[in-house]
Amino acid sequence: MAPAPLLGPVYHGWVAFLSPELASRAQFGWTISVHIIFASLSIGLAPFIIYFTWKDVRTDQERFARLRSFWVKVFAAGFVMGTVTGIPMSFQFGTNFPRFAEVAGELIGGPLAFEAKMAFFLEAVFLGVLLYGRDRVRDRTYILSSVLVGFGAWLSGFWILVVNAWMQTPRGYEMVTRNGVEVARLVDPVAAFLTPRMPWMYVHMINASVISVALLVGGVSAYIVWKRETQAWNTALKLAVMLLLVSAPLQAVHGDAYARHVEDTQPQKFAAMEAHYETGRADLHLLAFPKSPDAITDPRAENLFTVSLPGVGSFLASGGDFDAEVVGLNEYEENPPVALVFWSFRMMVGLGFLFIGLALWGGYLTYRGRLSDSDRYLKTMVAASPFGYAAMLTGWYVTEIGRQPWVIQDELRTSEAVSATLSGAEATLTLTGFVVVYTGLVLTALYILRWLIQDELQELGIREPSDDRWHGPLPRVSDDD
Template identity: 65%
Template sequence: MLGTALAPVLGMLEPTFLSRSQFAWTITIHIIFASLSVGLAPFVVYFTWKDVRTGSQRYARLREFWVTVFAIGFVMGTATGIPMSFQFGTNFPIFSEVTGELIGGPLAFEAKMAFFLEAVFLGILLFGRERVSDRTYVLSSVLVAVGAWLSAFWIIVVNAWMQTPQGYELVDGGSGLEVATMTDPVAALLTPRLPWMYAHMQLSAVIAVALLIAGIAAYFIWHNRDSKVWRTALMIAIVVLIVTAPLQALQGDAYARHVEDTQPAKFAAMEAHYETQTGADLHIVAFPNSLDGLTDPRAENLWTISIPELASVLTGGDADTEVTGLNEFEDTPPVAVVFWSFRVMVGLGIWFIALSLWAGYRAYRGQLTESNRLLAAFMLSTPLGFIAMISGWYTTEVGRQPWIVQDILTVEEGVSETLSTTEALLSFVAFFIVYTLLFLIFVYVIWRIMGRERERIESVAATESADTDPGTTADAATDGGANTARRDDEDAPEQPNIGDEATEGTHK
């Protein structure tokens, strides 16, 4: 009986499951930093442009703060991204051998074309404000953003090909192993999944960072309601959310139809449809009637709020469209993981729309920073964009199982034949500990940066309070307005970057 009870646990202690778990954890941590770069890049460009164009100290502060956060995320993304490619050799060498000709080029482009572009001009953003012209400085921010978005493009090219492979043929690679050789480079790069996945991922990253900015801004406003710097940041984040959150819902709906057309087993798992039927309902929310429903969600053990026949309508345009059920497939993904991760993503997406509309209404009424509930909602929502994105990524990747490349190679076939359980377990534990520590270090560093910014805000508030004290009037007159210069300085023009007007002219 003990052996029977331990069978599921012992089944996990084998190279395939451990290798999958190791890669899943490393990509979970890495995607946080990668999406931080992608989502923050447009904000960095905007803050840099506004700083240079207006000379306002508030935009200078926002630029400095968020360029620092971007740089830290970039370093962490590099530290967590490079070891991921090692796993292709240590854990998945057969996958590398079979698909190397198709995925090697895009991965090399990502490193040489995008990563180095981003790295070089990030150095100018960090250290070149006093050393280069304003035009060069703004251009550097744009090129950093281009590098971040180009990097994401090449990674998505690889993953999209794994989801909907084309432009290849399988040939004998020796030793009885068939390998994919490229027959059409354009088709291999521009797969059917690429535009859908890239748009969805980029929007997800922008939404996640907009929530991050809004949450941090709400935190600072909570401590100083008069901070013009962070009121500006909050308003910008809200505007972005009002545009992107509903747009993501519309794009995601169309994306789901594409998934049903190209990966029907994944779509069936997303909706827990086991039987092929017409007039299939679309589950808006679904909860299990029993504990069994958590691990094996089916129509008969779920309490749902559904829209009748909508799944069929969305799939084919009318209620008579047939939706293929999981029972039609020999190889199916783990339904519970796909089903629940999809619902976490969709549920959070609905919350983002509601939150943005709530904030937009308060801003329209001129009461944006007066509501403690709204500020608290933003602070509590700070990590939710990243959680939604990770949930969506789980839906995408787990929904493809058991295939590592759809209909070409399974995960089990792609794992090293010589990897022992002990080696896989030690590797998994090591990666889990190291990546967890890196994430905790990142959180700690960001918290320290926020602590310094809060001290600055509190210092400014104390100075302004002292300036309004009647007892300081004489001192203020003696200072000749020096106290005015020591204030938050958020609307004052930024001081010239180089000391005299002649050099300032060359700077411009």
């Protein structure tokens, strides 16, 4: 089978540049990977901010005011970073994928405009009230502001996923010729906006964001509780555990059903998720280890050591038949980079089960009244705090890379969407620039979070950690900082 057409390096003298297609795909992939981190931060923080704001206003307790103030600042930093990292993506449609913009412009233009006008500005306006209006507006207005900020974040996610879901399962359009060019014309907005993929993607993404932020809140809270047990951060830690108890198992159950939908609508992607090459009965690989270095880049049954459930892949794909036929990758002329999809899927699922374990462990400790006293659990939560984002990103890689070679499923290939005038040198150099700048933005965000944690520790009277206490992976705080 021929691999996806990545069109390897292009040589200019002694310098090798990536092909325009590969560099453009890598650039957009890197851009959206960083943007998703900040966008999901806003989505996942929404329930925390609403709860802390409501409790602060209703009880007037210092612990809720402290938590509200801290996490609103984190939300604001993430909102700014999300805006900065998100704006260039729309321009990349024109600079790197003009054919895609030309074909799908009528279908994706509306949702992207709605996201800016209905969600972004709603979120931005009322975030200002949350930051500066506690003593300037009525209590009801302040609580309403938190709700509208959260609603704006979730609404923004809705419109963005409308676009992506349409690319996965396009509906509500017809191909017409305009000025000699074949483009998609919107004929049914409801069908186009609410495609078969949309509800699956939205629930999975919103819940993934909640899980990621619950782990982040839990990690920060566990670190501060370790330094100095306080009522406020004990409260935040318990809330994070409670949300994990609900969201982590829900993600597993929903993901199982989601996989069946993927097999129905994108069987090639489903086959890539399991590296299923031969059409027929499919096993489910619970664990997979490469027998040789080649298996890392080309996972196949003969070069993997697997712990598999016979026929369960067919059972999941069909919804109940262990002998159901699953179409293999050998049936297709072009396949996605199977290794990236296969290993990303395994990492996502493996981390998902880890989150369920953390949730159950934390729930048990909470029930026994020992959550803040378990040093082992506090250390584990701090270490696991970034894993939610790792699971989310690998899930997105399965979704996006698994769709290749299509940018619009069964309608427009990625190779056909790339700019014909873009050179390998231009694409590679701009990719390098985006990697450097966006890495700087991520490091800046981490610095801001570190600074906020330092400030919180100083307000709690913790200047220098004692030598006999565990300090975790976060930097030490001293009077010189």
